[in-house]
Amino acid sequence: MPDSRPAFPPIVFRHFVAATVAEFGRQSLEVVLHNAGLAGDIITPDALARLDAESAAQAYANLQRAIRLYYGRGARGALLRIGGETWRRLLADAPLTVKAQARFVRSLPVDMRPKPILDLLARLLSARQGDVTVHTLDLDLLLVDRISPTTLGQSDDEPICYVTLGMAREALVWATEHAPDIAETACRAMGAQECEFKVTRGG
Numbered sequence: 001m002p003d004s005r006p007a008f009p010p011i012v013f014r015h016f017v018a019a020t021v022a023e024f025g026r027q028s029l030e031v032v033l034h035n036a037g038l039a040g041d042i043i044t045p046d047a048l049a050r051l052d053a054e055s056a057a058q059a060y061a062n063l064q065r066a067i068r069l070y071y072g073r074g075a076r077g078a079l080l081r082i083g084g085e086t087w088r089r090l091l092a093d094a095p096l097t098v099k100a101q102a103r104f105v106r107s108l109p110v111d112m113r114p115k116p117i118l119d120l121l122a123r124l125l126s127a128r129q130g131d132v133t134v135h136t137l138d139l140d141l142l143l144v145d146r147i148s149p150t151t152l153g154q155s156d157d158e159p160i161c162y163v164t165l166g167m168a169r170e171a172l173v174w175a176t177e178h179a180p181d182i183a184e185t186a187c188r189a190m191g192a193q194e195c196e197f198k199v200t201r202g203g
Contacts, residue, residue, distance in 0.1 A: 007053035007127035008060050008149040012090060014048050016060065016163065019085035020067075023078055036066035053127040057149035064150055064163060076162050083166020087174070090124055090167075098124070105175050114199060117175035118143055121168060141199040143168055148195040151188035159187035161195050168197055 021029055021043065030040035041047055042059060051059060068075040091102060098120065105116045115134060118141060122132040125145070135142045143164075150161045159165075161184050172180040181200040186192040 005054060006057040006061075006147055006149045006152045007131070008057040008147075009125070009127050010048070010051045010053060010056040011093075012086070012125060013051060013056040013060050015089040015093065016082065016086045017043050017048060017063070019082045019089060020063065022085060023082050032066050032070045033063070035070050036062070038062055038066055057127075057147070057152055060149045061152035061154060064160070065154060068160065079162035080166040080169070083163040083168075084170035086163065087121070087167040087170040091174070094124075102175075110176050110178075113175040114172055114180070114201065115141055117171050118168065118199070121171045125164070125167075137198070139201045141201065143197040143199070145195040145197075146193075148188045151195065154189045156187070156189040158190070159184035159195070160189045161187060161197075164195070165197060168199075172199065 024032065026043075029043065033040050033042065042063075064079065067079060071078060091099070094102070101120055102117070105113050105120065108116070115136065118134045122134050122143065125132045127147070131147045132143065132145045135144060145161070145164060148161060148164070150163060154160060165182065165184050169180055169182050172178075172182065182197055183200075184195060185198045186194065186196040188195055
């Protein structure tokens with residue numbers, strides 16, 4: 001039986017924190033954390049170095065919740081930008097094998113690039129094999145996050161995985177040089193069993 005405990009790669013969380021600090025500034029981010037009852041030292045290098053996959057998942061959920069709480073509807077745009085910046089930082093800091101795979105994707109015909117770049121992103125986001133997967137739906141694609149640590153302990157009436165959406169969107173832009181038609185169509189915060197991001201390519 002697959003392990004369904006929330007887990008998130010600590011390296012991805014560290015890049016997410018760096019992107020978040022770049023978006024808001026450290027002092028402003030500490031105010032956001034304080035407003036949500038979180039200690040500002042959770043984003044210090046020492047604290048980040050101590051995180052394992054399960055504690056990274058909880059911290060990832062807490063930090064995004066704090067941003068949504070402080071900025072309200074304005075959080076969406078910021079979190080999308082943070083997702084895009086997280087992808088760029090992940091790729092820049094990736095092992096040579098991952099960079100080689102990414103370069104190979106860019107060598108393919110443009111219409112063949114979306115799935116392999118999303119496959120690459122899925123592997124980077126998976127603390128365990130199969131946590132995040134990509135599926136074909138005729139011409140469309142579906143990125144499925146079975147763990148979705150963003151939603152840990154969260155409940156909402158609309159999808160909240162803006163960072164994942166931002167990462168997927170930026171990965172597709174990086175690979176194809178075109179803005180994709182992508183949306184979160186199911187979210188665990190809304191009661192779904194998994195979070196789903198649909199890339200519409202046909203029609």
